Amino acid sequence: MPPLAAPLLRWYAGRGRHDLPWRQTRDPYRLWLAEIMLQQTRVESVKPYYARFLARFPNWQALASAPQDEVLALWSGLGYYARARNAQVTARIVVEQHQGRFPDTMAAATALPGIGRSTAAAVLASAYGQGQAILDANARRILIRYHAIAADPQQQRTLQTLWSLAESHTPAAAHDYNQAIQDLGALCCTPRRPLCGQCPLQNGCQARRQGSSDTLPRRREKAQKPERQVWFALIDDGTGRILLEKQPQEGIWGGLWSLPQWPRGDETAAVALQTFSRTSGLSLRHRATGPEQRHAFTHFTLHFQCIEAALQSTELRAPAQEQRWCTIAQAAERGLPAPVRRLLALFSSKRIG
DNA sequence: CATTCGTGGAT
DNA sequence: TATCCAAGAAT
Numbered sequence: 001m002p003p004l005a006a007p008l009l010r011w012y013a014g015r016g017r018h019d020l021p022w023r024q025t026r027d028p029y030r031l032w033l034a035e036i037m038l039q040q041t042r043v044e045s046v047k048p049y050y051a052r053f054l055a056r057f058p059n060w061q062a063l064a065s066a067p068q069d070e071v072l073a074l075w076s077g078l079g080y081y082a083r084a085r086n087a088q089v090t091a092r093i094v095v096e097q098h099q100g101r102f103p104d105t106m107a108a109a110t111a112l113p114g115i116g117r118s119t120a121a122a123v124l125a126s127a128y129g130q131g132q133a134i135l136d137a138n139a140r141r142i143l144i145r146y147h148a149i150a151a152d153p154q155q156q157r158t159l160q161t162l163w164s165l166a167e168s169h170t171p172a173a174a175h176d177y178n179q180a181i182q183d184l185g186a187l188c189c190t191p192r193r194p195l196c197g198q199c200p201l202q203n204g205c206q207a208r209r210q211g212s213s214d215t216l217p218r219r220r221e222k223a224q225k226p227e228r229q230v231w232f233a234l235i236d237d238g239t240g241r242i243l244l245e246k247q248p249q250e251g252i253w254g255g256l257w258s259l260p261q262w263p264r265g266d267e268t269a270a271v272a273l274q275t276f277s278r279t280s281g282l283s284l285r286h287r288a289t290g291p292e293q294r295h296a297f298t299h300f301t302l303h304f305q306c307i308e309a310a311l312q313s314t315e316l317r318a319p320a321q322e323q324r325w326c327t328i329a330q331a332a333e334r335g336l337p338a339p340v341r342r343l344l345a346l347f348s349s350k351r352i353g
Numbered sequence: 354c355a356t357t358c359g360t361g362g363a364t
Numbered sequence: 365t366a367t368c369c370a371a372g373a374a375t
Contacts, residue, residue, distance in 0.1 A: 038371035045361065045370090079359025082374080116373045136371045156354070182371055191369070192364075222367080252358070297359060298369085338360060 004146060004169045004201060005177055011200035012180030015187065017043075021050055023179065028102035028127035029060055032090075035119045036083050043186065049078050060100055063091035072255050072335030081335075085255055086114030104128050117163075125174035133170035134178045135163055138185025143169075144217040145189060148206030153217045225300050229264040231272050232306040232340070234347060235284065237325055242344075243282075243311075244331055246322040252297075257324070257334040259306070259343070269307050281317035284309040295339040306343055 017023070020043065022034030033053065037046045053074050057063040063071070068088060075084035090112045094102055102123065103109050109120035121132035133139075143165050144153060151158045171177050188195050196208050207213040235243045244257040262276055269289040277284045290306035326334075328348045332341065 035371065040358090040370055040372055041360080042362075042370050077360075079361090080372090082358065083372095086373085114373065118372065122371070134371075137369080138371070154355095178371090186371090219368090254358090295360090296366095297357095299357065 004204065005171050007200040007203075008180045008184060009176055011188075012176060012183060016180060016183045017187070021047065026127060028123060030054065031126045032102060032115075032123050033087070035122050036087050036114060037078065039083060039119065040080060041078065045078065049075070060091045060094045063088060064095045068255060069257075069335060073333060074335075076256065076335040077338050077341065079338075081254055081256060083114055085249065089113045090115065102127060104130075106132065121174075122178055125178050129173050129175060131170060131172040131174045133163070133166040133174060134181075135159075135166045136182065136185075138182045138189070139166055141191065141217055142181055142185055142189045142201070145194070145207035145213055146201060146205050148210055148212060148216065150212075150216070150218060152220060154220060225297075227301045227303060229303045230261045231264045231269070231276070232259040232261050232304055232343065233273070233276060233284075234259060234306055234308045234343070235282065235311055236287075236309070237311045241325040241327055242331060244324045244326060244334065245319070246324075248321070253337045255335070256337055257331070258337055258340050261304075264303075264305070269305070273307055273309055280319070281315035282311060283313040283315070285312055290343075293339070293343075302339070304339065306347075308347075 022030060025031065034046070034050060037050055037053075056070070056074060057066060066088070068085070071084050071088050072081060075081060078084075093112060094100060098108075103112075104124065106117070106120055106124065109115055109124060110117060115123075118134045118136050121134045122136075124130040125132045125134070140153060140162055143149070143162050147165060149158065149161065153159075153162075169177075184200070188199050189201075192214075194213050196202055196205070196213050199205065199208075202208050205213070207216050233243070237243070243260060245260050247253045247256050247258055249255050260276065260280065262272075262279075264272065267275070270286050273284055273286050276282075286307065286309055288308040290308070292303065292305050295302040295304065328344050331344055336344070
């Protein structure tokens with residue numbers, strides 16, 4: 001079987017995405033940050049976040065010493081917020097335990113929170129010229145097609161095989177190879193309708209030979225998504241400020257600021273607001289109820305509806321979560337979940353218009 | 354080993 | 365409109 005690396009690297013030299021922002025540096029901090037942001041996230045989505053984040057936190061020290069709210073505000077909308085929380089923990093460990101230098105061994109790198117085998121390999125190869133193989137979605141798809149692997153890609157045994165193949169194809173200096181296989185996956189060996197006719201690996205590709213490029217990797221049967229229903233409350237204190245609550249660190253939207261929210265059943269908005277009023281200690285007057293909306297997560301669908309209410313009085317009581325009263329503009333500067341950000345933008349434009 | 358964790362673009 | 369799925373890791 002012809003080796004994979006040589007034609008891949010030739011293709012990369014001519015057709016690779018050499019202008020990506022994180023390819024203009026060998027700074028471990030910048031390379032690491034790119035890898036974290038790119039986890040399960042498209043390149044085009046990452047670009048603006050990467051630029052803003054680096055402008056505000058240009059190095060380990062800056063990130064390590066920042067308030068979490070600022071970090072999450074700059075991550076707001078990118079998703080998978082544990083990445084941002086872990087990134088800050090990692091920055092602090094690098095500063096305090098590694099003298100400000102990203103570790104240069106797999107063991108030390110994967111010991112950092114948010115860094116698994118593939119992310120560690122990518123950073124070590126790019127920053128220090130090591131020969132570590134990555135196995136991201138692109139590499140996985142390409143290897144599955146190249147070797148015509150029909151087994152379930154999620155199975156532990158299949159993953160072991162793929163890691164082994166990844167290592168066997170990866171040259172001793174893996175930087176360009178790692179970038180190349182990701183570019184090939186993004187530009188040519190795409191998930192659907194791969195461009196096999198212009199692929200540099202078409203001669204050695206077993207899926208191409210079998211005609212199975214379109215059906216590999218094997219898709220696994222979709223489990224049906226559960227649905228959750230919640231109310232959001234947009235509470236106006238009479239001076240143009242609204243109430244935000246900080247989400248617990250663990251769980252969905254951990255560490256972000258959100259509108260007060262609680263589970264929804266069959267009750268009307270007015271009844272729901274009474275319930276919330278009792279538990280929160282806020283005396284509220286119902287003003288309006290927004291339209292039903294939904295937000296699709298990977299693993300469930302969220303149905304929500306926003307109740308607009310006016311604050312009448314407050315009973316002195318310790319809130320279950322940290323709370324802030326702030327203007328819509330101030331709220332928009334915080335780390336908000338995407339649907340909450342949309343909700344506030346809509347409310348703000350309605351109020352002005 | 355199966356779940357949990359976001360979001361937006363493509364199709 | 366519905367589905368897929370992306371430079372994965374933690375639990």
